[in-house]
Amino acid sequence: MVVCLTTDEYSRMENKSVSLDSDEALLYTLRGELPGDTISVNGFELSIKDRLASLETEGKMSALLTNSYYLIVDDIDTIKQIYNSLSGSQGDMGGLSYYYSFDVEGDKDAQISIVSALQRAVNEINVDGYVEGAESSRESFYSLYGGLFFIGIFLGLLFIMATVLIIYYKQLAEGYDDRQRFGIMQKVGMSRAEVKQAIKSQVLTVFFLPLVTAVIHIAFAFKVITKMLEVLNLTNVQLYAGCTAVTILVFALFYV
DSSP, rough: EEEEEHHHHHHHHHHHOOOOOTTEEEEEESSSOSSSEEEEEEEEEEEEEEEEEEOTTTTTTOOOOSOOEEEEEESHHHHHHHHHHHTTTTTOTTOOOOOOOOOOOSOOHHHHHHHHHHHHHHHHTTSSSSOHHHHHHHHHHHHHHHHHHHHHHHHHHHOOOOOOOHHHHHHHHHHHHOOOOOOHHHHTOOHHHHHHHHHHHHHHHHHHHHHHHHHHHHHHHHHHHHHHHTTTTTOOOOHHHHHHHHHHHHHHHHHH
């Protein structure tokens, strides 16, 4: 997928002032790879003036799994040339999709009313399009991610309870098994504090090895998990990393 923006649109969106010639473009790659310093569209060539490291719409379009590119060109005429080169004819660009975004002021009900009114207007003029807004999408958002949040909390508590029970019964079982050996250690001259330290060292070794293994597994699977979360439009990698670290610390505290 290729999204084309004019320099005016890009400047308003990014609060930056850029200037391009008719044969130049800025390129931002969301998915895929375009090597080289030029882009050729069926003979129509654009020189890549710069490759952008980030773009305001990155988070909003991160759920796309196909190769996706953003081209910033000088004006709408260049976009028409790109479209005509792709279609092979001098068409009216009817096959293009247009995105128009804007901010509105008002409370929740006012924003929902605006979205409904715009959607009715789009339907009345028989345009193949849709209108969406933050407040009108909030209910579906909460129903999806709220359910995932509940499942996450439920499974987290379930695993913590299972961990506590496993540790409790394993410590009891090992305590009875090792009671005689630790009694012998005291008889040969070890103090009570030294015996306690030996017991603690043994327990920590037994129970921290699975935690260390789990951390290694998460470290190797981290990239894959973040990609899976991007499909659900969850793009805050730092938040996920922080939650993972907190979870590891919580389990470590329970082990201690």
